[in-house]
Amino acid sequence: MKASLRKPRIARLTLCAVAAATLAACGGGGGSNSPSASSSAPAAVAPTSLSGTVAVGRAISRANVTVTDTTGKSVLATADANGNYQVPLAGLTAPFAIVATDPAGATQPLMSVVASVPTSSSGPVIANVTTLTTAVSALMTQSGNPFDLADSKTLSTLVTPASVAGAVKTLNAAVSGILSANNVDWKSFDPIGTPFTTNQTGPDAVIDAVQVIPATGSSGGLQLISNANPNSSANLVLNSSASVTAPLPVPPATGNLLGTTYAALTQCLAGSSASCSQAVDPNYKENGFTSFPLAHPSLAASGVTLGVPKILEFFTAAAQQALIALPYTTSGGAAGFEYTVAQQTANGWDIIGNQQQYNVNIQSFIQRRQTLDNDTWPSNVSRYESGIQIMIPLGAAGTPNPANLASASVTGPGITGTIYYVLPAQAGTSLLSIARAPQTSVPTGGLTSDTQAYGHRWSWQTLPGVTGTFVPSTQNLGEKYESQPIDVSSVPQFATYTVTFYDASGAQIGQTSVVNPTPNIAASNGASIPWQTISADTANSLLNPSGSKAGALSSVNLSWSNLVNGLNVAPLVTDAIFSTQGSAPTDNMMGYGQGTGYAASGIYSTSVTAGVDQNGVQGCTTACSFAALSSGNDRNVELDSHYGPISLGAYWGYSD
Structure with missing residues (x-):
């Protein structure tokens, strides 16, 4: 979504057009001595390079690109600041798998494929690496894991002109409404080979409108969703068996809705108070903070570069409020996301915040837990497990959470009953921890926990090759497990949870609603x-x-x-x-x-x-x-x- 121009190819085309127009104006277009179009056109030659744009809406600056051919040979390249890359084709044999990784670590790896190279061409072979091409790649695999194609044996078997065309056809049918809303012909669009500019129009706006997230069914893999309704029945599970029953819903608004907000927020974080009033609403509140820098210290830190906001979900059909992600990169090159809520006003969009009363954050997680001693204990078997982390900072003067905070309860989708958090007993943490012993009511008497556990586990699966069966223990280091793995697909995306605060006597001292701004994930996704x-x-x-x-x-x-x-x-x-x-x-x-x-x-x-x-x-x-x-x-x-x-x-x- 970071605005950037893929200039080299566009510039060449423009110069050719200007040159042709100039010749015509000078009288070079007619007469017996004027060369014909056929005799003056350069002979087409086989392309010598592969190039494209790496983007998730915003360009992935300095992306690391690996091109693997059908013989297993790999060529490495680094994209430029605008996400554009190029590699030579000499010595490579199609088909190709292209994997791009974000050097800042903010975006999961992206995938693309090229089935064949034309024998003649007027330019390089184009292979964009985007959210859409990752979806195409996943549609070509039985597992739904696009990176299966990075294996040269699988690549040569699965990636053919016909299989790529079929996957593109399925993708285009799924996003047909979104393509049309952005003036792109959904019947002919080629997400791999069509050059585009990361300017939040045309194909780039389509990339902005969708997300590829984990599929939460038992088979794992990925799914494609629209920010118009992340819980739509039209969500497409991406694998070779996929079929489109209905197009993904079209967002209520398209284009660079948050462009002005982004520009003002960038200036605000650079120290412009006037810009802050343009970007941040007077009624702003985020996790109990009424100051944007206090609510988002990662963004306010020196040397941080703010990325273009990504809309995750429109809360209303009229596009009046939206959950957004704010990508950022530190001066040291590390990256991350902050989340907030934007709203439409009479003067455009500004940031209103999540309006939470207290400082609580919820985030989806998945772990791979490996036991190095043995897998014979049922509660210690090596496994994948997933759920949500619930992070509740300790109360202190000058912070939103009350100083007399002694415990908290959490209820909501995917949680059976209630989870209770208490004060930590260990040094080295600033968060409440899940009580070691299961609690059936509000803890009293200043109960503490030495578990340093924040996560509720709702899904688990034994690691490949392990024969043991994991059985959660009621005393499993205080970490809260469901009694049995749940169907994670039953948990809404961006679900809301209720968090209640108590003092040491068990009296309620506050309550807030908290949205999980990250996609749900099942343990079955661990294998990919x-x-x-x-x-x-x-x-x-x-x-x-x-x-x-x-x-x-x-x-x-x-x-x-x-x-x-x-x-x-x-x-x-x-x-x-x-x-x-x-x-x-x-x-x-x-x-x-x-x-x-x-x-x-x-x-x-x-x-x-x-x-x-x-x-x-x-x-x-x-x-x-x-x-x-x-x-x-x-x-x-x-x-x-x-x-x-x-x-x-x-x-x-x-x-x-």
Whole structure:
């Protein structure tokens, strides 16, 4: 959605047109001595390069592009600031799979394909890599995982001119109304080969109007939704068996609705108070804050670049309010999203905020949990599991959450009964934690929890190759599980939850409604996600009772790889977490380390200090350390990242 122009090809076409017009004006268009059109046209030659635009509406600046051919040969390229890339075709054999990754880590990998190369052409072969081409690729696979096509054997079997044409036809039927609303002929549109400009018009506006998100059924894969109604019955599950029963709903408005708001907000964050009044409504409230910078410190930080807003959902048919995502990139190259609500006013659009009374955030997550000791304990089997993280900061003076906040309850879609959160017992966190022992009523007496658990698990699935069956324990580190995996497709996208605050006596002191602004995800999606791998040194030295670093430590070094089948496609780690649990209070310790920017090698490492919380603040008032991996103690490594807006956690644990 970041406005950018794919200039080189457009410029060449324009210059040719100008040259032709000039010749005609000078009298070169007639007479016996004038060359005919056929004799003056250059002979067509086979294309020598592959090029296109990497975009999700906004261009993916500096995207890392890998082109793999049918023999398994790969060529790497880096897109420019406008998302445009080009690779030579010499030595490559069609068909091709094109994978693009966001170096900032804010967008999940994108996929595209080319079935064949013409024997003659007037320019390069065009292969855009976008949300739409990812959908086309998924439509060509039985699993719905577009990255199955990156395997050269699968590529040669599945990617043919006929299969690509069939997938494009299905996609175009699904978005026919949206294409027509943006003046694009849905019967002839080619999302792979049509050059476009990321200016929120034409094909780019279509990309803006849709999202490819996890399909929440038992088979996993992806689905295509419209921001007009993310819960429409017309949502298209993307696989080779897909058929369109009805087109996706057309958004109530198209085009660059938030362009003026974006420009004003950018100036506001740069220090222009006049622009702030244009971008932010006088009645603005977000998570209890009435100041935009206080509600969104990530956006207000020095050196942050704000991306063009993405509309996730129109709340009303009249397009009067919309849930939006605000992408951003830090000065160090890290990226993320902030969420808010925009509204239409008599003077255009401004930001009104979510109008929440208190500071609570909910986000979808999926984890891959691997047990390094054994999988024989039913409550400790290696698995994928997914649900929602509910983050409730501690109450303190000067913050929206009351200082006497002692516990909170959460109810809503996908939650059976009520989840209770209580004050944390450990150093190294600033959030309420799920009570270790299940609570059937509001906790009283200042109950605390040493679990550092924030997530409600509603879906799980044993990892491939593991024979054990996971059975949630009622005392499973305080993490709240449903008694059985639910049908995640029954949970509405962008669902609303009720969060109630209580003091130590159990008296209610506040309540707020909270929207989950991220797509739902099921455990079955775990098999198609590119996960990180911890290094052998980290596993053998820290997560082994015989390891060289099994003793008590004040800090640890964690290292990992983002390479998946040789491709550097796993998401960038935002937080690297090391924790220990045991019977003694001092055994329970956690520390957060910061992720790093993109590394071409795909190899990363960071240092983690005991007691340092999510905000980099040391919570230990005296010297503290991670407990030794001795009898009765556990150690865990977790690498947090994002699959688009969804939170990922790659987890490894050893229970001695």
